[in-house]
Amino acid sequence: MSAVLTLDRVSRVHGEGASAVEALKSVTFTAAAGELVAVMGPSGSGKSTLLTLAGGLDSPTSGTVTVEGADLGSLGLKDRARMRRTAIGYVFQDFNLIPALTAAENVALPLELDGQRPRAARAAARLALDEVGIGHLADRFPDDMSGGQAQRVAIARAVVGERRLILADEPTGALDTETGEDILQLLRARCDAGAAGVLVTHEARHAAWADRVVFLRDGVVVDESGSAPVDALLDAGQGR
Amino acid sequence: MSVRQALLALLEQGPMYGYQLRSEFEQRTGGTWPLNVGQVYTTLTRLERDGLVAGAGADDEGHVVYRLTEDGHGEVATWFTTPVARTQPPRDELAIKLALAVTVPGVDVGRVIQQQRTATMKALQDYTRLKRSERGAERVDLAWGLVLDSLVFAAEAEIRWLDHCESRLRRAAREQSAAPASAPVQEEAR
CATH class of the missing domain: 1.10.10.10 (Winged helix-like DNA-binding domain superfamily/Winged helix DNA-binding domain)
Known part of the structure; x- marks a missing residue:
């Protein structure tokens, strides 16, 4: 079984001296290919910190974060930015789409930033939009879309270019129950197709879509539920 | 029923x-x-x-x-x-267990909550798996789908309630440990 994401004894302290807050305390965590892991906890439990560290948006005070075998801490700024465009997909609660770009342009952006030719990038973007069921909205602008459609665009952007680590921060927060489930279904399908997913949520109903649920309290993992069926799945077929 | x-x-x-x-x-x-x-x-x-x-x-x-x-x-x-009567809630073993756990000496209430949350989350994962296979089915059975949703929402409510119990216990523990010294004075000062 290949771990796409590994956090090894990761701590993150915000501030210094007496006012220092330890957001994560020596947390060890992995997400394997084909696995969706949910991280649950109340606000202030460290779940968002965990996700920003995994995505290379922040650096740990101690410990290491490894994505696809690369230690993010030892990469330079440039290489880390490259990892974020090519290996790591991020999905946010408020979609974070660029309003001046169409759906297809939003999705193609990471590829173009990575140096792909615009035509190839657009073609890949359309494919990714097809996959999340909104190929027909490729030329529409985010403001002319429903929340569910916009989040589908964001997911397409997160997975375009065969990225194998998907990090989702309350991706269903702004959506109604049924639309939210469609989004989870998409994340789930990406993981079933071989990506590793980490889903941060405070809703148990959404966390239940994951193979494993990790409970954080005050920066520490207190519980973990669900077996890791990934090994069995891989042995049964794909032989990754 | x-x-x-x-x-x-x-x-x-x-x-x-x-x-x-x-x-x-x-x-x-x-x-x-x-x-x-x-x-x-x-x-x-x-x-x-x-x-x-x-x-x-x-x-x-x-x-x-x-x-x-x-x-x-x-x-x-x-x-x-006629609406289903809620005046006489059915006996809830978990609520009774926790009510006793916080009053009977020598019980690790935090542990009781954590174990229950893990077990309920597992059940919730099972229901969700069933739902996923339902979604994949050619003909979705509406009646059974709704019953399944009811189980999902009930399990979710139980987990939310357990989270709530946990944070209330933590607050109670903090207040208790702060109480002998200065806490009451601070309360008045506010």
């Missing part, structure tokens, strides 16, 4: 025999609340005694078929137009 009302409601579809009623019930509820055939026939006998159903002869294979009487139709209509 009222077996009586469920059987009457099913007979609105047309006359049926006991075994048929049981499978119709389980098709809608996915075997969440298993009915045994004996229970179905006992209930039918009582409904017949009360004049809500009547025997309608036997089918070709000799099964005794029942149909609704006029009173039976009325009873079904009343059931559907």
